[in-house]
Amino acid sequence: MxxxxxxxxxxxKKYQIGENKKYPTLRDKLVELPSRLFKGPQKxxxxxxxxxxxxxxxxxxxxxxxxxxxxxxxxxxxILARITEPTSGxxxxxxxxxxxxxxxxxxxxxLTGRENIYLNGAIIGMTRQEIIAKFEDIVEFSGVGxxxxxxxxxxxxxxxxxxxFAVAAHLDADILLVxxxxxxxxxxxxxxxxxxxxxxxxxxxxxIFVSHNIGMIKNLCTKFRTKIFYKIKFDGQTDKALDIYIGxxxxxxxxxxxxxxxxxxxxxxxIWLTSTEGKYLNTFQINQSPQLWIxxxxxxxxxxxxxxxxxxxxxxxxxxxxxxxxxxxxxxxNFVPGIYQAKISIENNLLVPxxxxxxxxxxxxxxxxxxxxxxAITFEIIESNSNMAPYGPASRSLTCIIKxxxxxxxxxx
Amino acid sequence: xxxxITIIEPSSKIRFINFRELWPYRELxxxxxxxxxxxxxxxxxxxxxxxxxxxxxxxxxxxxxxGKLAGISGGGVPYPIFSYAGLLLWTYFTGALTAASGSMxxxxxxITKVYFPRIIIPIAATITGLLDYLVASSVLIGLMLYFQIxxxxxxxxxxxxxxxxxxxxxxxxxxxxxxxxxxxxxxxxLPFFIQLMLFVTPVxxxxxxxxxxxxxxxxxxxxxxxxxxxxxxxxxxxxxxGSLGISAVLVxxxxxxxxxxxxxxxxxxxxxx
Numbered sequence: 001m002x003x004x005x006x007x008x009x010x011x012x013k014k015y016q017i018g019e020n021k022k023y024p025t026l027r028d029k030l031v032e033l034p035s036r037l038f039k040g041p042q043k044x045x046x047x048x049x050x051x052x053x054x055x056x057x058x059x060x061x062x063x064x065x066x067x068x069x070x071x072x073x074x075x076x077x078x079i080l081a082r083i084t085e086p087t088s089g090x091x092x093x094x095x096x097x098x099x100x101x102x103x104x105x106x107x108x109x110x111l112t113g114r115e116n117i118y119l120n121g122a123i124i125g126m127t128r129q130e131i132i133a134k135f136e137d138i139v140e141f142s143g144v145g146x147x148x149x150x151x152x153x154x155x156x157x158x159x160x161x162x163x164x165f166a167v168a169a170h171l172d173a174d175i176l177l178v179x180x181x182x183x184x185x186x187x188x189x190x191x192x193x194x195x196x197x198x199x200x201x202x203x204x205x206x207x208i209f210v211s212h213n214i215g216m217i218k219n220l221c222t223k224f225r226t227k228i229f230y231k232i233k234f235d236g237q238t239d240k241a242l243d244i245y246i247g248x249x250x251x252x253x254x255x256x257x258x259x260x261x262x263x264x265x266x267x268x269x270x271i272w273l274t275s276t277e278g279k280y281l282n283t284f285q286i287n288q289s290p291q292l293w294i295x296x297x298x299x300x301x302x303x304x305x306x307x308x309x310x311x312x313x314x315x316x317x318x319x320x321x322x323x324x325x326x327x328x329x330x331x332x333x334n335f336v337p338g339i340y341q342a343k344i345s346i347e348n349n350l351l352v353p354x355x356x357x358x359x360x361x362x363x364x365x366x367x368x369x370x371x372x373x374x375x376a377i378t379f380e381i382i383e384s385n386s387n388m389a390p391y392g393p394a395s396r397s398l399t400c401i402i403k404x405x406x407x408x409x410x411x412x413x
Numbered sequence: 414x415x416x417x418i419t420i421i422e423p424s425s426k427i428r429f430i431n432f433r434e435l436w437p438y439r440e441l442x443x444x445x446x447x448x449x450x451x452x453x454x455x456x457x458x459x460x461x462x463x464x465x466x467x468x469x470x471x472x473x474x475x476x477x478x479x480g481k482l483a484g485i486s487g488g489g490v491p492y493p494i495f496s497y498a499g500l501l502l503w504t505y506f507t508g509a510l511t512a513a514s515g516s517m518x519x520x521x522x523x524i525t526k527v528y529f530p531r532i533i534i535p536i537a538a539t540i541t542g543l544l545d546y547l548v549a550s551s552v553l554i555g556l557m558l559y560f561q562i563x564x565x566x567x568x569x570x571x572x573x574x575x576x577x578x579x580x581x582x583x584x585x586x587x588x589x590x591x592x593x594x595x596x597x598x599x600x601x602x603l604p605f606f607i608q609l610m611l612f613v614t615p616v617x618x619x620x621x622x623x624x625x626x627x628x629x630x631x632x633x634x635x636x637x638x639x640x641x642x643x644x645x646x647x648x649x650x651x652x653x654x655g656s657l658g659i660s661a662v663l664v665x666x667x668x669x670x671x672x673x674x675x676x677x678x679x680x681x682x683x684x685x686x
Contacts, residue, residue, distance in 0.1 A: 015684065078683065079421065080421070081527070081528055082419075082421060082528035083524075083525060083526070083527070083528055083683045084680070084683045084684055085421075085423055085424060085680040086421065086422070086423055087423060088423055089422075089423075090420065090421070090422050091419075091420070091421040091422075092418065092419070092420050092421075093418070093419040093420075093421070094417075094418055095417055096417050097419055099527060099528065101526045101527065102522075102526045102527075105522065105523060105526045105527045106522070106523050106527070108448055108452060110451070110452045110455050110456060111448065111451060111452065111455075115448075115451060118444065119444050119447075119448050122440055122441045122444035123441065123444070123523065123527055123529070124527060125529070127440060128440050151455075174417075
């Protein structure tokens with residue numbers, strides 16, 4: 001046996017959607033028989049949540065799985081946790097596997113905290129002896145000691161989650177499968193959970209962690225040997241994978257046109273990026289100023305409408321938000337039918353080298369949104385031969401923007 | 414610990430129950446049983462007494478209408494104790510079957526979030542009712558004292574009928590709980606089905622009442638079991654081993670097919686529940 005903890009070979013998972021039969025029962029078979037004879041087999045809509053996914057995870061690695069909704073992250077985790085079966089392929093896991101797809105699975109509101117610790121422990125795979133041995137630790141970690149013999153239905157939601165996480169955190173396993181369970185509770189509790197996760201990860205356990213919170217993945221994973229999968233297709237270093245994740249969502253392109261949508265009062269026709277000279281670009285030197293162009297068509301007269309852009313970096317942090325009214329103070333644009341064009345100049349020497357995504361939205365002032373195109377376009381800022389040499393790619397961990405502060409500096413004594 | 418290897422692969426179409434796989438989960442079965450009992454006792458005022466109320470009141474009504482007014486004989490024993498001995502087991506059977514059938518749907522949050530052999534859920538649901546059976550037996554003891562019926566050593570055989578009833582409730586529970594995941598119709602059909610079954614099972618009447626239909630009646634597996642259960646407790650009546658044998662064969666058949674069906678479709682549960 002090598003140092004492999006999880007070996008996934010050509011896993012595919014197919015769901016049948018739309019059709020009202022998902023597994024054959026005797027009755028179905030009987031009802032189907034006549035139509036089969038005459039019509040041949042019925043077509044079912046198929047949907048492949050995962051297709052030929054293969055990867056390996058070594059012992060002690062902390063692996064983040066990221067991806068957009070529908071990318072197959074949760075399906076992969078559910079297959080690893082044996083909740084659902086793959087359609088084809090094979091997975092081999094070495095060691096005791098524990099899954100935390102939810103905290104407090106099986107908690108019963110009528111039972112007391114003490115009873116729920118035993119019940120939940122048994123459900124997630126602890127033996128009674130194990131629970132007895134760790135009981136004190138669990139209670140202490142949860143901080144609900146005083147209410148141990150109170151039915152959990154009387155707990156505050158915070159206490160409930162703390163107790164639930166405390167049980168799960170004391171499950172002794174070699175491989176931990178974790179869904180976004182950390183996205184619960186208050187900030188302090190999340191910090192505690194993250195700390196516990198880091199402890200687990202540092203103690204040589206293999207952790208698979210699914211999230212779309214990029215910041216969390218970075219925090220948790222970069223500290224250790226790391227692998228990240230993008231749509232489970234990419235397998236590499238955290239930073240690189242995150243760049244790809246941010247960038248690939250909508251293919252990297254500097255020119256996006258959208259189909260006419262006559263249902264909207266205003267619709268976004270076209271979004272593109274150029275250099276100041278008007279050349280189509282999506283990679284800019286740090287000292288170049290990206291020009292963002294937006295074309296909007298008004299189908300009907302639209303009063304008090306607003307156009308806004310948001311620029312997000314590869315950690316998912318929103319860096320810039322800007323609206324049409326910024327340059328049209330206290331006055332909103334009243335559109336008459338026709339085509340409008342906006343040019344937004346993004347300052348040079350502002351954004352550090354990174355990949356950025358631009359989201360564009362049209363909306364009524366502080367009211368409802370008309371249209372939102374998330375990550376409509378992406379661009380990259382690079383640094384090669386400018387005079388800003390200190391701000392190489394490493395600067396990302398120092399700052400999000402390069403904006404001068406004025407320094408006065410002299411020898412005073 | 415690291416010697417533990419898990420292999421995940423698409424399973425073959427037909428699967429059978431794997432006791433080796435179930436054994437490590439015996440604590441979980443007990444945890445579920447304990448939970449069900451704790452929750453029920455906590456949410457009700459008279460708790461365990463409910464186990465007595467249902468068969469006792471049914472017995473009183475039956476004794477009045479069937480025993481007294483309709484004049485149905487107790488086959489050699491006073492009608493109240495005759496019907497109670499049948500109702501005791503019948504109440505366990507229907508309770509266990511109902512609980513098992515709804516158990517999978519009631520455990521949706523578990524099924525979609527954590528792995529354990531799914532078959533544990535209906536198994537645990539059929540065990541909880543055994544406590545009720547024991548509690549309700551106390552009334553039977555009272556009735557036997559009152560009617561001065563002395564049990565023979567045959568009473569030691571009662572666990573056989575109890576075991577067969579448990580197996581039958583499990584077997585049918587496997588079928589119905591698995592179907593219920595996809596077709597919630599089961600929840601509507603079952604109460605009606607149980608009501609009808611009461612009339613083709615010798616609970617109200619002794620099976621000797623219909624000698625011409627004996628074979629037909631024994632196709633209902635509960636017929637032989639209820640008859641034998643009563644005979645074993647009340648002593649004086651002969652045990653019909655032939656009828657019990659037919660029941661045992663049917664029970665095994667239902668249990669075997671039920672578990673095979675359950676195991677074969679369980680892989681879809683998390684996707685469609």
